[in-house]
Amino acid sequence: MKYAFVFAMAAVLIVFLALRLGGVTWLLLWPGVSFILVALAYAGLGEHAFGKRVDGRMQPWAVILLLPYLLLTWGAWHLVRWLSRERAFDEVVPGVFIGRRLLAGELPDGIVTVLDLTSEFVEPEGIRRAGRYVSLPILDASILPVARVTPVLRELAVGSGALYIHCAQGHGRTGMIAAALLIARGDALDASTALSMVQRARPAVRLSATQSRALAELATALLAVRPGAGAALPLSWRDADASCRGLREEWCRSQDSLLSHLVHCIRTPFCSKPAPECQVQALRRVVDAEPSEVTRAELAAIHSGCSRGRVANHAVLCAPACPSR
Template sequence: MRYGLTFLALSAALAALAVLAGGAALVLLWPAMSFGLVGAAYLARRPALLGKRPDGTQAAWALVLLGPYFLLTWATWRAERALGRADCANEVVPGLWVGRRPLGDELPAGVRLVVDMTAEFPAAAAVRRHPGYLCVPTLDGTGPEVERLRELIERLRGVDGVYLHCASGRGRSATLAIALLLERGLAADVDEVEAQLRQRRPGIQLNAAQRELLRRARARPGA
């Protein structure tokens, strides 16, 4: 909700500025539309509105309509990559890595399955070509729907050599990693697993919505 309202407020401010200033300022209607669509995607919880395809590419229509938003997220990611001190990925338990969006040469040796949880970035070409590439578009600050999360847990059960990533490797990918480790019985609750993961990858921090998702995923269907 907070992400959606923030983008809608930014959209409204840019649209108002464009209309009031007129002339060349009308170009601001493009980012206004872009941020408005992103806000709607968040409020509706529909990552598909960002145009991420199952093969990890971004649809052409999304690149046009959401261009300003994609430029903003790309610049933010590049700046964090250049200035941040975090590793690209960390092996949180043997055979399970949590990390940021990787380039092709950044996948650790031994990775058999790459789970891409970004909705706002296309996967690097070399990553898309990985035989174990799996695209699970997820909006920043959220997680997959409960049933989709359960399906992922089942699919990843017993798989060794898994790289889970979102944009920065702190929220979405950590949510899935915690769900997997809880399923394996390696800890009693979310707080314990999160603390364990943070020792391996400092900066991991789940929000309230992601914690609630994990609670619902662990509950019996219909409970």
């Protein structure tokens, strides 16, 4: 609401001056209307007020109404780009890049997917056509409902190829969503660890109090096993190991061949490569075949982690108890 108040006060002042002075100052009504619309966006109308389309462009009506605000925002962005010594982008983990909005030709080599979090910018055509483009517009310093964000992150977490995430400067919105993605991928097991990983790569990342709470909610949602699995992912691999000890002997007896197949498919814990199909299929068969509720929950947790392309340490810890191959 702070942003809503600031823009509303600015709009009231501008409109007052236009009506008070008259004449050519009537032109100030345009920026006044622009600021009123921005205030309404932050007051509850949301990112829809900016008319951002799924293809990265903005609706013509939004550009016309918001043009005074947009010119101010775009000008400030270019000024920061020229003066800032911060790198345009940074790599958080292999295959996940974060940074500011890029111009055509600035995109890192090998990027397959671009996740655009801005609502106030038109994505350059060269960026949109460089690969797969995903638009998830969020107001600056703001958030989206968890239910809207988690499906996007889960889809991106299982995707192949390098990913670039950006907002305007690559700090607030980017930091929040990138940290949540690390959790969805299995690179981090809680919000604090995920955010620390993002900040190590890009130290200027800072979240508002609202964004920090949203990240915690996203972490909770993303760590939950999908409907039907019957359990949540373990909060730490220490907890997973404790559960695993009691299951090793049973796994080795009843799932010997499948576990062997799984272990042979595993390369490196938390590797950045997509999970091999044999690994995913083996895990699915194990989950479907296991009769014990507790065991099924643990196996579902492993399946959820491995199918995202991150090998669960839980499975690696269990493997040594099985007969050597």
